[in-house]
Amino acid sequence: MALAMFGSGSCGGATENTRIYLRTDAATSVAPIFQRLRLEIYRGAAPCEGCFREVAVDARTFPSGIASFDVGGSGEVRVRARLFRVRGNTDPRAESTIDVTTRVVLDGTNQVVDLPMASVGKAPPEATALRLGGEPTALASSVPAPRGTCPRPASPDEVCIPAGYFWMGDPTFDPGNEPRVDGRHERLVALDAFLLDRTEVTVRAFRASGLATDALPRRHDVVARCTYADAGDPQGANFDPRPVNCVGYRFAAAYCAALGKDLPTEAELEYVQGAMRSYRYVWGEELPRCGDAIVAGDGCSAELPQPVGSAPRDALLVGSALPILDLIGNVHEFAKDLWNPETGPCWGSGFFFNPVCTTPTRDMPTARVIRGGGYADPTAFSQSAVREFVNQPDTNLGTSVGFRCARRIPQ
Amino acid sequence: MRAGFRNSRLPGAVLLALLLGLGPVPPARAQDAADSARADFVQGVELVKATNWAGALDAFERSAAKKAHPVTTYNIGLCRRALGQYVLAKRAFDDALAKNALSGGTLLPPSTAEDARAIVSEIEKSLVQVDVDLAPGSAAVTVDSRPLEREGERYVGGTLPPGPAEPVAFSAVSAGHARFTVTLDPGAHVLTFTAPGHTESVFRENFRPATHKQLAIALLELQGTLRVSSSPIAAVYVEGTSIGPSPISVDRVKGSYRVSVRKDGYAPFETTAILRPGERTELTASLRVAPTPITKKWWFYAIIAGVAAAGAATTYAIVRANDSPAPNGGTIGWVVTPP
Numbered sequence: 001m002a003l004a005m006f007g008s009g010s011c012g013g014a015t016e017n018t019r020i021y022l023r024t025d026a027a028t029s030v031a032p033i034f035q036r037l038r039l040e041i042y043r044g045a046a047p048c049e050g051c052f053r054e055v056a057v058d059a060r061t062f063p064s065g066i067a068s069f070d071v072g073g074s075g076e077v078r079v080r081a082r083l084f085r086v087r088g089n090t091d092p093r094a095e096s097t098i099d100v101t102t103r104v105v106l107d108g109t110n111q112v113v114d115l116p117m118a119s120v121g122k123a124p125p126e127a128t129a130l131r132l133g134g135e136p137t138a139l140a141s142s143v144p145a146p147r148g149t150c151p152r153p154a155s156p157d158e159v160c161i162p163a164g165y166f167w168m169g170d171p172t173f174d175p176g177n178e179p180r181v182d183g184r185h186e187r188l189v190a191l192d193a194f195l196l197d198r199t200e201v202t203v204r205a206f207r208a209s210g211l212a213t214d215a216l217p218r219r220h221d222v223v224a225r226c227t228y229a230d231a232g233d234p235q236g237a238n239f240d241p242r243p244v245n246c247v248g249y250r251f252a253a254a255y256c257a258a259l260g261k262d263l264p265t266e267a268e269l270e271y272v273q274g275a276m277r278s279y280r281y282v283w284g285e286e287l288p289r290c291g292d293a294i295v296a297g298d299g300c301s302a303e304l305p306q307p308v309g310s311a312p313r314d315a316l317l318v319g320s321a322l323p324i325l326d327l328i329g330n331v332h333e334f335a336k337d338l339w340n341p342e343t344g345p346c347w348g349s350g351f352f353f354n355p356v357c358t359t360p361t362r363d364m365p366t367a368r369v370i371r372g373g374g375y376a377d378p379t380a381f382s383q384s385a386v387r388e389f390v391n392q393p394d395t396n397l398g399t400s401v402g403f404r405c406a407r408r409i410p411q
Numbered sequence: 412m413r414a415g416f417r418n419s420r421l422p423g424a425v426l427l428a429l430l431l432g433l434g435p436v437p438p439a440r441a442q443d444a445a446d447s448a449r450a451d452f453v454q455g456v457e458l459v460k461a462t463n464w465a466g467a468l469d470a471f472e473r474s475a476a477k478k479a480h481p482v483t484t485y486n487i488g489l490c491r492r493a494l495g496q497y498v499l500a501k502r503a504f505d506d507a508l509a510k511n512a513l514s515g516g517t518l519l520p521p522s523t524a525e526d527a528r529a530i531v532s533e534i535e536k537s538l539v540q541v542d543v544d545l546a547p548g549s550a551a552v553t554v555d556s557r558p559l560e561r562e563g564e565r566y567v568g569g570t571l572p573p574g575p576a577e578p579v580a581f582s583a584v585s586a587g588h589a590r591f592t593v594t595l596d597p598g599a600h601v602l603t604f605t606a607p608g609h610t611e612s613v614f615r616e617n618f619r620p621a622t623h624k625q626l627a628i629a630l631l632e633l634q635g636t637l638r639v640s641s642s643p644i645a646a647v648y649v650e651g652t653s654i655g656p657s658p659i660s661v662d663r664v665k666g667s668y669r670v671s672v673r674k675d676g677y678a679p680f681e682t683t684a685i686l687r688p689g690e691r692t693e694l695t696a697s698l699r700v701a702p703t704p705i706t707k708k709w710w711f712y713a714i715i716a717g718v719a720a721a722g723a724a725t726t727y728a729i730v731r732a733n734d735s736p737a738p739n740g741g742t743i744g745w746v747v748t749p750p
Contacts, residue, residue: 019741037743041747041749048749048750053745068743069744071746072747073748176663180631214599214615214617217613217615225611297636297661297662378634380634396612396629397613398610399610399611399613
């Protein structure tokens with residue numbers, strides 16, 4: 001009896017089957033956004049016995065974005081199809097599921113149920129399946145498609161990040177009792193291609209910009225963990241290759257703007273920190289071991305930000321470009337976004353296209369997002385999905401906060 | 412670079428006039444000290460003429476240490492003002508005026524006392540006030556590497572010698588916040604805020620004269636580290652969730668955590684660990700061998716395997732007709748007929 005639970009077709013007799021086509025505009029062959037499809041057939045309020053099927057989403061079940069199955073019998077049934085992301089436990093979660101329920105009249109004709117990406121995280125009203133005279137065509141894109149290629153050749157200090165879709169948020173992340181950190185809530189994001197600096201901005205690069213003023217703490221100032229060293233500082237050579245820290249948001253934004261660039265958005269940072277696959281870390285799901293990234297924990301710590309590229313595993317290779325360094329550790333990086341909690345007005349569930357938060361919160365209107373881990377921070381908070389912030393970021397200068405720049409490409 | 416005041420008079424003229432009023436000649440053994448104080452005073456006057464304010468300050472302070480007099484204190488105030496040390500200059504002028512008042516106005520010439528009051532008024536208009544809202548309220552504060560100095564109901568910064576940061580001893584504290592005001596000289600300052608188990612915060616600004624600034628500082632709490640080792644190596648669980656094999660370290664926010672260490676064949680080790688911010692908690696579990704349960708006996712699984720094989724064969728015989736591939740079923744390979 002247990003074998004019949006997975007839809008062996010033992011639900012009764014039928015004279016002519018009705019074929020149901022499931023169409024989606026989500027990628028289903030290479031690096032699918034959704035990993036599982038769950039099907040249930042209802043006669044009344046609950047699925048009928050044996051009317052349950054769950055399969056992996058891949059090129060075999062969804063060739064060209066269209067899957068199909070057959071329903072025997074007659075009368076009207078409701079088909080509930082859920083296309084969902086697997087992360088942690090294997091049950092669908094509303095914010096990362098396309099959940100469509102459709103009325104189907106079983107009459108032996110071909111019928112279509114659509115699973116559009118635009119409905120992810122929502123519960124569209126029940127509809128009636130569309131009858132077809134022949135084979136279905138592919139579902140047109142229901143959301144803006146990420147666009148663009150990078151200019152060639154890109155500067156050797158920048159790497160082209162290809163356009164793509166990914167999941168922001170990781171429901172398996174445990175923020176503990178830390179109210180200032182979030183990142184569990186999921187949303188589907190599409191990003192255009194963009195260029196990202198290979199490294200966090202170093203002391204040497206920041207000095208060369210001429211933007212350092214008296215307001216930027218020097219390495220020998222009261223707190224010895226600031227890294228900026230003036231030209232002529234006898235210890236300068238030791239600090240030149242380190243990320244510049246103790247720098248306010250306004251300085252960071254001005255530096256990037258002076259180079260014709262911008263700060264990356266938090267979505268862009270999470271995209272690359274998760275290796276464009278929503279991994280926990282740039283190398284995958286494993287927790288960092290000592291030396292994997294410049295973060296604290298497991299007996300490893302650093303007194304200062306380390307020279308960029310000191311942790312070989314904390315590197316992302318995209319195509320044939322040189323690796324992007326220190327995405328997980330060394331210093332937290334300013335994002336362009338104003339801080340909003342993940343359930344705040346900027347965020348929530350659903351589909352987001354090139355998102356950037358420009359809506360201030362009432363209690364912390366100047367707070368800015370920082371992403372990635374820092375040299376003094378626990379490994380758990382260096383995960384790609386973790387969101388933190390700096391309140392009053394022009395004056396509240398952190399020794400573990402730095403930045404890198406991005407360049408957006410006119411499309 | 413400190414913002415400066417412009418002197419309205421030649422300081423040397425004031426000092427020369429005041430030199431005459433250094434006080435009556437002391438009797439007996441104190442005479443030597445008075446002479447030495449007078450010599451230091453004269454040296455201070457000469458250094459002022461040479462605009463060597465730091466040297467003059469040193470000479471006047473030596474003189475005051477040997478024999479205090481409001482005139483000397485007044486001159487110390489002038490030197491400090493010239494050096495941009497307005498908070499300390501005001502304190503010297505206030506001290507000179509207070510002692511002069513106690514003497515019935517006999518220790519300072521009236522014009523000098525009037526000058527002192529004018530300078531104090533001028534300084535008060537130019538000092539910097541920083542209203543600090545600090546969380547946690549127990550955080551320690553320094554200004555330019557110097558601890559704060561309490562002065563009445565306020566704090567002044569930059570006046571004490573360099574030293575370790577100290578928590579503010581009084582302030583309006585509510586909901587974990589401390590609120591207090593720090594008076595500073597105009598100019599560039601670095602304020603640092605530190606608290607055990609928290610990140611540090613650095614605030615640097617070049618304050619213009621008469622600035623009144625609001626500063627809200629919230630230090631983020633560090634996590635505690637739990638390190639678990641065991642003999643033999645075993646699986647470690649925190650709050651029921653596996654975190655990996657021992658030895659292992661995890662970081663968590665402060666609090667109490669249930670920790671268990673388990674390995675087949677050994678009695679589980681269960682305990683509670685208390686984590687404090689920024690601190691490391693070490694836990695070592697020595698696992699004891701447990702009695703072998705029946706499920707660990709080799710013959711137990713041999714019997715189970717035999718029963719399972721028989722059951723599988725029977726099940727296959729019953730359901731194989733329905734397990735054969737559906738004639739259609741689409742790409743999913745599913746044909747279903749709802750009852």
